[in-house]
Amino acid sequence: MSEVRQINKSKFAVSKVAILALAIVFAAGLFVVGFDQGHIFSIVYGEQAFVDLTIHELTHDMRHAAGFPCH
Amino acid sequence: MKTLVFIVIVLISGGLAGLVHGTVNFAIVEPYLDQAIGLENESLFASGEAEDTLEFWAEYESYRIWQKSGQVLAGVILGLAMGSLFGIVFGLSRNSLPGKNVVSKAVFLSVLMWFTLYLIPFLKYPANPPTVGDGETVVLRAILYVSFIIISGIGVVIFYKLSKKLNGNKRYLSLVGYAGLMVVAFIAMPDNPDEITAPMNLVNEFRFVSVLGVSSFWGSVGIILGLFWKKFDKTSNLEDS
Known part of the structure; x- marks a missing residue:
């Protein structure tokens, strides 16, 4: 006896623009x-940005908590 | 569903799940970060690299507030990033995922991505609190960590596609293949070069709450995107197979 199964199918196609x-x-x-x-920030502030590490410090705690390598 | 709606629901799902992640971290991971940074400060005083002065603590307080305040914001940014990857993969693969409806399919994928992109790499390169980690090796560690994630991610895609071509119990061969690949990668890839000098109970407890935090993201993103998809994708329907 064959069994008919119902599955949920979506016809939406993801565009290349969205990807x-x-x-x-x-x-x-x-x-x-x-x-x-x-x-x-070095794009705007030059070498000083590598000393200030503004974004690094802002994301520091999440960086450690999410498992990214940090100092 | 229009492309713009798709992009918006993916970003909102990622952002909300990231908000959950950041909030969970703020509540349960921050105490361990404070403890680890406290040890780091003691080490600086002992080595003479810093002095236990009011100026030191004033500067410390200012940047710790900046770091702590970034926890939730960084959670949202990371959520947008990982949610975008999740959205792309879900958008492309949803019809081949197991599950009775779009929500269960999204949850299945989020568990799969949590396992392959986070948990398996975590077993090789676990999260470390601030006292662990040499600034000189951060680039090497980043390369190793990302490489392991890429190997795991590409591996699961290849073996998942392979499993779709196999029938019955032969499908389990793809699972064995993925496990074999990761065992080889686990043995072949170098270990984290940094020595752990912090107390192991602190490191292990930090790692435990870190896993809870990241898991809160993957647990949320699948449910949220699945619910949004159900609401906005009017092309979803039931078909006989």
């Missing part, structure tokens, strides 16, 4: 929280 936009958010957010050592 690109979310991929940018993913990469930027991950870099800010997990890896920035002054790189982002």
Whole structure:
């Protein structure tokens, strides 16, 4: 006897634009929280940003808590 | 569902789950961070690198407030980032995921991603409190950690696709294949080069609450995106298989 099963299927197709936009958010957010050592602010403040580590200090506690390598 | 709606619900889901993560961390991880930083300060005083003065504590208080206030904000930013990755993977794979409805499919995927992108890498490179970790090795440690996550992430995608091509009990072979890959990676990848000098009970308790915090994110993001998807995707329907 064959069994008919009902499954939930969505016909929505994820566009390339959506994938690109979310991929940018993913990469930027991950870099800010997990890896920035002054790189982002150095665009504006130059070498001083690597001394101040403003974003690094802001994300410091989450960096440790989420398992990212830190000093 | 329009593309813009998809992007918005993915970002809101990630942001809200990140808010949960940041709040949980603020409540249960911060005490351990304070304790570890206290040990770090004692070490600075003992080595003569810093002096136990009012100026020191004034400066310390100002940057600790900045660090603590960033916990929840960083949780939201990290939530947006990881939620975006979750949204992309869910958007592309949802019809092949097991589950009776879109919410259970989203929860299944969030558990799978928690396991492969967080828990398995955590077993090799566990979180450490502030006293552990040499500034000189931070780039090496970041490369090792990210590499392990990528190996685990790509591994699970390959073996999950393989399992879809296999029938019956043969599907378990893909699980064995993923486990084998991760065992090889576990043995082949170098250990964290930094020596742990902090008390192990502090380190272990910190790691435990750290796992609870990250798990609160993955537990939330699947449920929230699943519920949003159910509400906004009018193309979902039941089909016979």
